[in-house]
Amino acid sequence: QVQLQESGPGLLKPSETLSLTCTVSGGSTSSGSYYWTWIRQPAGKGLEWIGRIYTSGTTSYNPSLKSRVTISVDTSKNQFSLELTSVTAADTALYFCAREPTGRDAYDIWGQGTVVTVSS
Amino acid sequence: DIQTTQPPSSLSASVGDRVTIPCRTSQSVGNYLNWYQQKPGKAPKLLVYSASTLQSGVPSRFSGSGSGTDFTLTITSLQPEDFATYYCQQSYSAPLTFGQGTRVHFK
Numbered sequence: 001q002v003q004l005q006e007s008g009p010g011l012l013k014p015s016e017t018l019s020l021t022c023t024v025s026g027g028s029t030s031s032g033s034y035y036w037t038w039i040r041q042p043a044g045k046g047l048e049w050i051g052r053i054y055t056s057g058t059t060s061y062n063p064s065l066k067s068r069v070t071i072s073v074d075t076s077k078n079q080f081s082l083e084l085t086s087v088t089a090a091d092t093a094l095y096f097c098a099r100e101p102t103g104r105d106a107y108d109i110w111g112q113g114t115v116v117t118v119s120s
Numbered sequence: 121d122i123q124t125t126q127p128p129s130s131l132s133a134s135v136g137d138r139v140t141i142p143c144r145t146s147q148s149v150g151n152y153l154n155w156y157q158q159k160p161g162k163a164p165k166l167l168v169y170s171a172s173t174l175q176s177g178v179p180s181r182f183s184g185s186g187s188g189t190d191f192t193l194t195i196t197s198l199q200p201e202d203f204a205t206y207y208c209q210q211s212y213s214a215p216l217t218f219g220q221g222t223r224v225h226f227k
Contacts (some may be wrong), residue, residue, distance in 0.1 A: 105211035110163035
């Protein structure tokens with residue numbers, strides 16, 4: 001059974017860089033059958049797609065965040081990661097990683113989410 | 121960007137009710153439309169993909185319909201565990217956008 005687990009610092013100061021890792025267990029990030037995605041949700045609000053990466057390293061980002069976002073994959077560790085630079089309070093949210101089977105264009109497995117708070 | 125909207129933001133219902141949740145996109149997305157259920161503090165759960173295909177393991181009381189710009193999620197007989205927030209998401213073009221969600225609460 002495939003499971004995803006987010007990890008990373010929960011508290012950042014403005015202007016710092018957010019770094020999160022999603023560890024995949026029971027499956028492989030080197031599989032050519034999936035995209036690996038980051039999504040976030042501010043408290044009490046809706047879901048925002050951040051971006052995704054294919055096993056080849058091809059990425060796609062939300063234009064609203066593109067200048068600050070990098071998603072990478074480490075197949076040797078079975079992990080993929082999110083970096084978001086120059087954070088502000090507006091980046092405070094619950095961050096999810098998720099798996100998207102190619103051709104399905106939907107997220108069938110999600111991590112439990114990790115809260116990131118940006119505060120001085 | 122394709123805008124995805126879900127009016128209303130909430131609706132009240134009772135156990136056993138038939139519930140329909142609409143979703144509209146600002147331009148045609150074909151059948152690239154998915155539905156998720158989210159309960160407080162939990163990750164969303166995929167219910168329906170490609171507008172009408174039920175995800176494995178999802179009860180058959182859930183169904184999706186529509187194409188183009190107008191879509192509907194239907195719950196034929198609402199169960200206690202179905203009180204949650206439901207999101208639609210277009211996967212036609214990046215950035216992939218979600219609706220703002222429809223919260224189904226107890227009448």
